[in-house]
Amino acid sequence: MKPVDFQLHRPQTLAETLTLLHDLADDVKVLAGGQSLLPLLNFRLARPAHVVDIGRVVGLARLRRTSSELSIGATVRHAEAERSPSVAAHAPLLTAALPQIAHPPVRTRGTVGGSLAHADPAAELPSVAMALDAVFVAASTSGERTIPAAEFFRTHLTTALRPDELLTEIRFPRAAPGTGAAFLEVGRRRGDFALVGAAVQVTVDGPRIAEARVCLSGVGQIPHRCPAAEEILTGAPLGSARVREAADAVRDSVRPSDDLHATAAYRKDVAGTLLVRAVTKAARRAESADRKDET
Template sequence: MKPVDFELHRPETLTEAVDLLAAHGDDGKVLAGGQSLVPLLNFRLARPGHLIDLGRIASLSALQRTEDGLSIGAMVTHAQAGRSPAVATAAPLMAAAIPFIAHEAIRARGTIGGSIAHADPAAELPAVARALDAELVVLGPGGVRRIPAEDFFVANLVTALRPDELLARVEILPAGPATGGAFDEIGRRRGDFALVGAGAQISLADDGTIRDARLCLTGVASTPHRAAEAEAVLVGRAPTAACLKEAASVTRQTVTPTADLHATADYRRDVAGTLLERAVQKAADRAAATSTTSDEGRRAS
């Protein structure tokens, strides 16, 4: 199929883009990387009369470390973020999750902002944003709003964005020292939407105990899920096998996935615990390796 006829707009500034959204209201759609919207257009599940392409707005493609942490423009592609040393050090969970997003061709076009604004609970980056307490900076006729990720995701494919607002950038506080990230998921085929996914960003204290744990799950709720109960199990304890199994058990007890054609609720619940256990172990191992490398560097100097 082909999309219905629409008028394409290509603003060069954020102000132009916001004015276009305000002018066209519900009949306007923002085009970022297009990896989610274009299929919807082709199947006529979305029928906007006006398409607002953000590709010419240079400020939306900025990715940089700031005094406050990491700032990622909405038009930064998955591939760009995946190659960025700033993302690898400031948000190791995001760096670990990006290779699981679809396929290489999709990552070359898909954008950070587009994925987060689409708010698919099976997608990797909305869950990562939730775990890392990202702040979503949005722009509309009323000016700038800053929305915590906790409040941004409202329901399946629904966010706190108003019809006349667009997501400008994602801001993340930087990870502390001795921090590692890991992500794992299971799907019918590599690159398909995952049935369940789990991510972990673990920071270790000097004594080897877990100083900070940030855990997320995909495919277990109508919004990206932060596994707060499992985080509480881990913080202040050494990442032993028993501790990780307890966190996995708590996860299975607290998530309430639904069944569909692809998997039962019980299957998703069990796999969520297993994947979370694996992700925490890998993230803790990477945090320990980072800590060891830093100690060796200090001794050498």
């Protein structure tokens, strides 16, 4: 199929973009890399009268780091973030998740901001943002505001962004020394949207886990942060049986639905299994990072 007719706008500046969104807010879609929007347009699941292409907007493709955070502009490509040493050093969970997104051609075009604004709960980056307590920066002609990840994702494909707002950057807190991460998922085939995914980041202090962050994808209408599992893991000796308790906490807390691809019972079971594997992998990486920090 082909999209319905629409008017394409290609602003060069952020101010021009925000003016367009303000004036066209009732019937406009934002185009970044196009990997989420273009299929919706082609299948006529989205029928906007206007499309604003932000690919040329100056300043949205910047990747910056400070002593406390990593800032990723909305139009930074998946592939660029995947290769970035700054991302690997500051947000190892993001580095672990990016290679899981679809296929290399998609990651070459797709953007970090586009994936997050699309807000598919089965996608990788929303669960990473939720696990890391990322902060979203939204701009409009009225000014700028920040939205915590816990408040950004409202429901399936729906965020806290207002129609006249543009997501301009995402801020991730810098990982502490001795931090390791893992992102594991199960799908029907490589590159498909995952049936279930597990985003885990742990920080170790000697032989114990000092902090754990756990978020699941594909088990609800938004990414599922699991504080119960995090509490069980925090303070646990590395390699202890408490990881199994955390897996049980995950299974007890998720509320997936049956669909054409998998049953709810299957998703619950897989969520717990992935949690065990992801914690084990993340802890191993954290131990290695901790040893490097000591040398």
